[in-house]
Amino acid sequence: MSTDPRAYARQNLDRFRRELYDFLRIPSVSAKTEHAGDMAAAAEWLRARLQEAGLAAEIRETPGHPIVLGKWTGAGSDAPTVLIYGHYDVQPPEPLEEWHAPPFEPTERDGRVYARGAADDKGQLYMHVKALEAHLSATGRLPVNVIVLAEGEEEVGSVNLVPFVERHAAELACDYVVISDSNMFDEGMPSILFSLRGLAYLEVHVTGPRGDLHSGQFGGTVANPANALAKILASLHDAQGRVAVEGFYDDVVEWDAETRERIRKLPFDEERYRRELGVDALAGEEGWNTLERLWIRPTCDVNGLLSGYTGEGAKTVLPARAMAKVSFRLVPDQTPERIAELVRAHVERVAPEGVRVEVRELHGGRPWRANLEGALVHAASEALQEAFGVPAVLQGEGGSIPIVVDFEEKLGASALLVGFALPGCNLHAPNEWFPLEHFDRGIEALVALYKKLGTA
Ligand code: BES
Ligand code: ZN
Numbered sequence: 001m002s003t004d005p006r007a008y009a010r011q012n013l014d015r016f017r018r019e020l021y022d023f024l025r026i027p028s029v030s031a032k033t034e035h036a037g038d039m040a041a042a043a044e045w046l047r048a049r050l051q052e053a054g055l056a057a058e059i060r061e062t063p064g065h066p067i068v069l070g071k072w073t074g075a076g077s078d079a080p081t082v083l084i085y086g087h088y089d090v091q092p093p094e095p096l097e098e099w100h101a102p103p104f105e106p107t108e109r110d111g112r113v114y115a116r117g118a119a120d121d122k123g124q125l126y127m128h129v130k131a132l133e134a135h136l137s138a139t140g141r142l143p144v145n146v147i148v149l150a151e152g153e154e155e156v157g158s159v160n161l162v163p164f165v166e167r168h169a170a171e172l173a174c175d176y177v178v179i180s181d182s183n184m185f186d187e188g189m190p191s192i193l194f195s196l197r198g199l200a201y202l203e204v205h206v207t208g209p210r211g212d213l214h215s216g217q218f219g220g221t222v223a224n225p226a227n228a229l230a231k232i233l234a235s236l237h238d239a240q241g242r243v244a245v246e247g248f249y250d251d252v253v254e255w256d257a258e259t260r261e262r263i264r265k266l267p268f269d270e271e272r273y274r275r276e277l278g279v280d281a282l283a284g285e286e287g288w289n290t291l292e293r294l295w296i297r298p299t300c301d302v303n304g305l306l307s308g309y310t311g312e313g314a315k316t317v318l319p320a321r322a323m324a325k326v327s328f329r330l331v332p333d334q335t336p337e338r339i340a341e342l343v344r345a346h347v348e349r350v351a352p353e354g355v356r357v358e359v360r361e362l363h364g365g366r367p368w369r370a371n372l373e374g375a376l377v378h379a380a381s382e383a384l385q386e387a388f389g390v391p392a393v394l395q396g397e398g399g400s401i402p403i404v405v406d407f408e409e410k411l412g413a414s415a416l417l418v419g420f421a422l423p424g425c426n427l428h429a430p431n432e433w434f435p436l437e438h439f440d441r442g443i444e445a446l447v448a449l450y451k452k453l454g455t456a
Contacts, residue, residue, distance in 0.1 A: 005447045008138040009130065013440050016130045017113070019049065020439070021106040023088075023122050024115040030065055030089035030156045039065045039152050042088045046150055049129055054136035055148065062160035065089065065152030072132070072146045079454055080175040081145040083413065085403065086125030087154035087181065090117035091428045098430035111436050118434035119421035124180035125150055127420065127439060131446035143454025147174060151403075154181075157201075157363030158402045165403070169410050176376050176453065177407045180446075182397050182419030184438065185266065190384035190392040190445070192377060193417035194259065195295060198330035198367035199400040200339040201303075204232060204347055205358040206322045212308075213318040222318070223354030226307040229322035232357070235350045236300050236326070241285040243300045243328070245346045251333045255296050262394055263291050276424060295396025299329045325362075329398060336364025365402025368415070376416045379452035384418070387445035399427075418449075 002008045009016075028042035029035040043059055043066045050057035050070035057070040068088065073081075093103035093116045101107040106115040117123070128148065135142050149172070151161045165172060185191040208225040209218075238244040270290055274282050284293040293299075307322035309315040328339050344359040351357040370377070372394065384392040397417070404415050420442040426432045 003138050005134040005138040006444055009134040009443050009447055020123060020126045023126060024106045024117055025104055027104045028089050029092050030153050031092055043068050043152060046088055050148055053129060053133035062164060064160045067164060068150040070148035072142050074141055075145045079144050082453060083147045083149060083172060083174040083177045084128045085177060085179045086150050087121045088150050089152040089155050091155050095430060100431055112433040113436060114431055114433045116432055118432055119425040120427045121181040123434040123439060124420055127180060127443045128446055130443050131450060134447050135450060143451050147172060161403050162406050165406055165410050172411055174411055174413045177413050177415040179415060179417050180419050181401055182417050183421045183423050184419065185393050185395050187422060188388060189390060190388045191395045192380055192392050193397050194370045194372060194394045195396040196368040196404060197398055197400055198334060198336060198365050200328040200330060200336035200364045201362040202326050202340060202343060203360040203362060204324045204326060207356045209320050212320050215316040215318040219318055223352050224318050225322040225355050226319050228352050228355045229324055231352060232347055232350055233302055233324055245342050247342045252298060253332050266393060294398040296331055298331050298334060301327055303327050330367045332367050332369050335366060365400045366405040368404045371414050376414050380416050380418050380449055383445045383448035383452055386448050387441045
């Protein structure tokens with residue numbers, strides 16, 4: 001066996017993939033209670049792999065799904081401690097009929113593995129486990145002290161992780177947090193994130209008459225909750241594509257000129273982006289280009305609508321209720337709590353007379369901005385360049401990972417977000433996939449990253 005971690009990783013890539021496929025076969029869908037057993041099984045599977053790799057690994061129960069914790073502290077108190085975070089839960093696979101192969105039966109095709117969780121986040125989390133194994137098996141040690149923390153509730157808002165991190169801040173104390181749960185800029189083009197957007201996720205409930213009514217017999221005499229909801233939703237944007245909730249932009253901080261210049265210089269092909277999304281034209285807030293709209297501007301989007309009759313044919317009915325799920329992506333220094341308050345006030349103000357409205361908060365997460373100075377980003381840039389053969393780019397990200405800001409605040413550490421998926425990997429959608437080449441190169445990059453952090 002090799003004594004070089006990188007050579008060890010290269011020699012074992014086939015086995016690493018096969019193990020990942022076992023992980024992907026466990027349907028760890030956190031949103032559905034029927035999968036509670038699968039959640040426990042996935043946690044235990046991961047714990048056992050961490051232990052095999054040479055870490056002290058345990059399951060820590062929470063009021064929700066368990067947390068998997070792995071530790072290796074043999075690098076000594078002079079070496080930095082790295083906390084590696086990821087999540088073993090996945091999004092529900094529905095609609096099932098749109099998958100070309102079953103979601104929990106990993107299938108290799110065209111250099112990709114297709115399965116729910118392949119990219120988000122089991123595949124990327126497992127790359128870290130294998131990078132640690134490569135060091136431990138090849139050299140008997142790690143260059144840094146390591147805490148692996150994998151949660152089972154990221155896709156449902158990390159509600160139990162925040163108090164866990166607070167309560168165990170001393171145990172989880174670290175210098176760096178490393179997370180792979182995001183994308184590269186393009187195929188073969190590694191990247192480091194300079195930001196993540198935050199999230200405020202709300203439900204708007206509109207109630208009208210005591211029950212559904214004949215739309216001819218009563219239509220025109222009472223407020224229709226579906227009409228009212230449409231009016232409320234339409235009022236959320238102005239003609240320039242800005243969010244029309246009073247006070248919404250109050251806490252948005254101007255981005256520095258350097259970040260905007262960095263965005264402008266990226267080789268972004270807007271026409272290809274449009275084509276791949278299958279739309280006739282791109283749309284958004286006036287005065288900002290596509291990457292700015294995606295990374296550094298806040299948004300409002302309806303995620304789901306429910307009201308009235310939607311079955312086959314026509315049914316003349318005036319629905320008694322209507323509901324919309326609405327998400328707001330946030331940028332520094334907006335907070336989910338304040339945004340929810342502002343939206344509630346807005347909805348109550350614009351709701352037509354004759355209906356009752358209620359705004360419920362589901363979950364949220366704060367936006368994050370990276371500290372790009374220092375050893376962490378430097379080590380990551382070098383490691384990525386060595387493994388992928390090209391320099392890493394700095395990019396923003398439109399999605400959210402709620403716990404990142406809590407980690408930085410409560411553990412006093414800096415976070416590095418280095419992801420290996422691609423924007424087209426169908427996260428949360430049917431036919432999710434992960435590029436196998438990125439799995440292999442990425443493990444090599446992580447092997448190099450830990451080495452560099454140990455000697456930085
Ligand atoms: N891995 C994603 C975050 C992400 C998405 C990063 C796209 C990069 C590109 C994560 O698992 C996720 O889906 N987060 C949720 C957060 C929510 C459930 C609180 C999101 O962004 O919707
Ligand atoms: Zn996700």
